[in-house]
Amino acid sequence: MIDLRIVRSDPEAVRASQLARGEDPSLVDRLLTADAQRRAAVASADELRAEQKSFGRTVGRASPEERPALLARGKELAGLVKQAEAREVSAEQELRGAHLAVPNVIEGAPPGGEQDFVVLEEIGTPPTFDFTPRDHLELGELLGAIDMERGAKVSGARFYFLRGVGAQLQFALLNLAMQTAIGNGFVPMVPPVLVKPESMEGTGFLGAHADEIYRLEADDLYLVGTSEVPLAAYHSGEIIDLAGGPARYVGWSSCFRREAGSYGKDTRGIIRVHQFDKVEMFSYCRPEDAEAEHLRLREFEQQMLAAIEVPYRVIDVAAGDLGSSAARKYDCEAWVPSQQAYRELTSTSNCTTFQARRLGVRYRGEDGKPQTAATLNGTLATTRWLVAILENHQQADGSVRVPEALRPGLGGREVLEPIR
RNA sequence: GGAAGCGUGCCAGAGCGGCCGAAUGGGACACACUGCUAAUGUGUUGUGCUCGUCAAGGGCACCGAGGGUUCAAAUCCCUCCGCUUCCGCCA
Numbered sequence: 438m439i440d441l442r443i444v445r446s447d448p449e450a451v452r453a454s455q456l457a458r459g460e461d462p463s464l465v466d467r468l469l470t471a472d473a474q475r476r477a478a479v480a481s482a483d484e485l486r487a488e489q490k491s492f493g494r495t496v497g498r499a500s501p502e503e504r505p506a507l508l509a510r511g512k513e514l515a516g517l518v519k520q521a522e523a524r525e526v527s528a529e530q531e532l533r534g535a536h537l538a539v540p541n542v543i544e545g546a547p548p549g550g551e552q553d554f555v556v557l558e559e560i561g562t563p564p565t566f567d568f569t570p571r572d573h574l575e576l577g578e579l580l581g582a583i584d585m586e587r588g589a590k591v592s593g594a595r596f597y598f599l600r601g602v603g604a605q606l607q608f609a610l611l612n613l614a615m616q617t618a619i620g621n622g623f624v625p626m627v628p629p630v631l632v633k634p635e636s637m638e639g640t641g642f643l644g645a646h647a648d649e650i651y652r653l654e655a656d657d658l659y660l661v662g663t664s665e666v667p668l669a670a671y672h673s674g675e676i677i678d679l680a681g682g683p684a685r686y687v688g689w690s691s692c693f694r695r696e697a698g699s700y701g702k703d704t705r706g707i708i709r710v711h712q713f714d715k716v717e718m719f720s721y722c723r724p725e726d727a728e729a730e731h732l733r734l735r736e737f738e739q740q741m742l743a744a745i746e747v748p749y750r751v752i753d754v755a756a757g758d759l760g761s762s763a764a765r766k767y768d769c770e771a772w773v774p775s776q777q778a779y780r781e782l783t784s785t786s787n788c789t790t791f792q793a794r795r796l797g798v799r800y801r802g803e804d805g806k807p808q809t810a811a812t813l814n815g816t817l818a819t820t821r822w823l824v825a826i827l828e829n830h831q832q833a834d835g836s837v838r839v840p841e842a843l844r845p846g847l848g849g850r851e852v853l854e855p856i857r
Numbered sequence: 858g859g860a861a862g863c864g865u866g867c868c869a870g871a872g873c874g875g876c877c878g879a880a881u882g883g884g885a886c887a888c889a890c891u892g893c894u895a896a897u898g899u900g901u902u903g904u905g906c907u908c909g910u911c912a913a914g915g916g917c918a919c920c921g922a923g924g925g926u927u928c929a930a931a932u933c934c935c936u937c938c939g940c941u942u943c944c945g946c947c948a
Contacts, residue, residue: 442911479907483917493929497875511928807904
């Protein structure tokens with residue numbers, strides 16, 4: 438939820454943000470109207486409650502004989518208060534609806550849609566092969582590392598087994614990510630992957646992406662699509678201490694996505710799957726520190742990408758392609774030889790105070806007063822990274838060179854060899 | 858899964874249907890006193906919404922959450938959530 442004070446004091450800025458996102462600027466006016474109406478409803482209900490309260494006291498002080506005469510007026514007041522409160526509730530609902538309809542105000546994101554990203558950096562050079570490169574699935578099968586067929590047999594399409602060096606490679610990668618984060622002061626976390634509706638809702642994932650999410654109806658729980666959800670909800674409703682700088686967490690979890698509406702897209706291999714593992718960074722900080730923290734998260738992502746030695750580029754995602762919570766988002770996309778294209782490996786979003794406001798995460802400012810915190814998140818490694826590692830480091834015989842940083846996690850192996 | 862109990866402010870812990878935003882103790886903070894520390898004294902010690910110049914200062918709400926009864930509820934009733942204990946079952 439955006440800050441209503443900004444809507445009141447500078448509605449034009451919010452309208453401009455809406456336009457940059459390609460969304461309806463008139464939602465801002467609906468919000469302003471709803472805000473004014475709610476305040477009027479609160480004022481009149483407060484007034485009636487005050488009257489009822491003081492009248493109630495006189496009833497309490499009255500003698501038993503005069504009390505019955507007063508009860509009629511008391512009943513009347515109770516009825517009026519009830520009506521006023523009903524108006525208050527409906528005004529609040531209208532406001533909430535209008536409030537939730539407005540996404541975060543962008544901060545520096547380029548205007549436009551999905552294609553309007555700006556490339557900030559290109560690191561490394563796409564490899565050239567003097568043989569026909571294999572795609573990651575072919576390599577994975579040669580190495581005995583990825584088994585899609587049995588994944589489908591056991592669980593259906595878009596499921597897979599990582600086995601042998603595939604499983605080990607993922608452990609090596611995710612462990613390296615955890616170590617990198619821990620070394621930079623992040624608190625390691627293994628969060629729950631099933632969460633309550635309010636946690637899902639609070640983090641903003643039940644809006645436009647509701648059909649992306651697995652729901653366990655019998656228990657009214659949701660499977661998270663990223664550990665951002667439990668990590669963001671971790672401090673919900675709390676006033677946290679940010680005096681010593683940002684509170685940083687790094688979560689390792691499985692992530693679950695229904696991939697509804699992506700039929701036929703990336704059906705081969707492990708690029709787009711229903712379940713994968715991810716190491717995710719999450720920061721809570723003061724709003725004034727958020728932009729710098731965002732760049733720091735990006736830096737950590739780039740350190741990881743450097744460690745796996747693949748070419749990649751950094752893009753500044755366009756306003757229209759941001760999630761509703763994000764004010765700005767940077768993606769790192771690795772080169773995938775079999776597709777001759779860059780594919781997203783990391784994504785870091787600055788949600789400013791948008792997400793924390795809904796979750797009720799605050800900190801104490803200089804004056805000791807509670808203020809809404811800012812939240813940020815960023816990817817440090819995922820199962821998809823295996824695609825880039827396998828394809829970029831493949832050799833003519835189907836073997837794959839192991840980037841140095843991952844060797845310790847693979848028992849020192851320098852090359853993964855085909856198993857037959 | 859069954860049974861019982863509990864859920865109050867930073868913590869501990871009272872609380873009769875009206876005089877409770879809430880006793881008391883501890884902690885923390887400020888000031889005073891003290892050569893320093895300690896001790897002592899006095900004061901402060903929540904959050905949200907709202908009116909007001911995001912002032913001074915008002916008003917309303919909040920005692921796990923949500924409903925209900927009542928002129929009036931922390932206090933009575935219902936539902937849910939969480940915690941504890943016991944029984945059963947089982948990785």
